[in-house]
Amino acid sequence: MWWKYLLFLGMSVIIWFSFTTPAPQQVIGEASRIFYYHIPQAWICVVAFAMSAYYSVKYLKKRNPLDDDLAADSARLGLLFCLLATLTGAVFAKVTWGSFWNWDPRETSIFILLLIYGAYFALRSAVEDEERRAALTSVYAIFAFVTVPFLVFVLPRMVPSLHPTDSVISKNLKFTMGPQVRTIFFSSLTLFTVLFFWIFNILKKTNSIRRKMETSAV
Amino acid sequence: MFALKAVKLSKKFGQRTVFSDINLELNSGDSIAITGPNGSGKTTLLKLLVKLHRPTSGNVNFFDDGRALDEDALRHRVSFVSPYLNLYDQLSGEENLNFFAAVRGGNITGKGIESLLEKVGLAKRGLDLVGTYSTGMKQRLKYALALSNNPQFLFLDEPMSALDDSGKEIVKKIIDEFREQCVIVLATNEKEEYALGRQQCRLG
């Protein structure tokens, strides 16, 4: 319980520092501050998708309706962070490169993730029978997740990109951030992750209670 | 000797429990009629028994001399006649029988098909598309399919539906012929069909 407050404090501190310390990337300038938000959001988006796929696998094995609830809720959270990442990305793109959307590979990847989430929920609303809905959406979540490695790793290498590829991780996979930037960035990353799992935990408890109520009411 | 064991079968759709705690133990030569009003879950129970649907709880197992049968073996040994299991309208009677034999991983000869069709009274219609058959004829063809794999387990959902008197006679003869070698499970609304099963199980 107490760590909720720590999370709040931590995030406030990081937000403060993200604006008051020197901009992380000198060439791009002030707009590069968005890097403290945009990248964690994109990261959480993928983590949420992975969790959705994980609970989908669990559901198909054990057929516990709670696992399907969790798969859907992870997807909801993932969709939220995906929207945030897309928005922050678009703002950054407008400020730095002049237009909101360019179809550069990472933009395309986040757009595809958005479409996958949309498709997942479209499928959920199209199937009425609970068991069938759970099974079909689980399969789709897993199948769609299999394409993610292609999106994240292969696609950007195939197509020339606008994204600053060298500013965070250089070709030798070494971090090119200064120590201060590194601290703020990784703190932000950690705090966002904690935030995600906190919300997810609340949803998990709610779902558990709801399922228990259903089985005892009958 | 073949056996079917169902233990504590139950099925729920959402909040609604269709049936619960169904237990069955049947050996070759046994037959049972599942009876009950409309909506009592007879068709659902049959679908659970042939493993077309998953139960909410409980399990169904098939045995050959005590040895559990796997999915592939079941496809060879189980037959199911039901209003919900149709044959392909755009294929002929013979093509249907050939296809299902092939897809089961078995074989069926021209002679085999001929004798099956004769048995169900469709001797001259084998080459016609099933879409041109009447409902009664389609039902007869379903029996031809059910017998084509020489089953050990025969499931019949509304066995006499759509059949005329001669069709009904044919079904009675088939059931009598296969009574000893098969476990027979039938589901029916019709009182006259209750007697086809030596035991009864009432739902609802």
Added chain:
Amino acid sequence: MGDNSAGLVSKSLAVFVKDLRLELRSRYGLNAIFMFGITTLAVVSFSLGQAALPPKVLGALFWIIIFFSAMSGLAQVFVREEEQQTALTLRLTADPDAVFLGKLFFNFALLILMAAVITPLFFIFTDASTAGAINFLVILFIGIIDLCAATTLVAAIIAKAAVKGALFAVLAFPILLPMLIALTLSSEKIMSGESLSEAAKMIQFLIAYAIVMITASILLFKYVWQE
């Protein structure tokens, strides 16, 4: 239990032949695909008039036509089973792997047939250069494999959903997009007259994609097909 792999091949073949026979007799999927392909092609050609298009645009256009034609006809192979209530009969008697492989191959054949007609027409109507014809056919072939690898499972999924219509395209598109990008990029290169080795990276990607998608589909299909 003995010759399992040979058994699988003959069972899959039985499913394939059956679907082929049904298709030839009803022509439902064939009609949809061909009419869609030809109509779209005609619209494109008409709108272009005499204008020549750069290879980049031609490549994109070609794959748009193929994609939408595929969407109009590839779900049929599963939807038909549900609509005519033969799905349960098939589920009772057939090995799920055989069902999937047979229908995968059917969709593949359908696409090959469609491409065989649409591709020459496309080149005629748009007056595209046929300099890299053989190379283009290689890309086309791999692209078709990718297309059915990714969409057959999705077709099985939507056959079980109540609302069919646009759901197929909605579900299939995000999964296909990486592949479509790679296809348009490599088509662009080929149509500009470059050799296959220039597009090597993309071709590797397309092949990897096909392998991954088919494997995942085979593993997941049971969970869609059985209840």
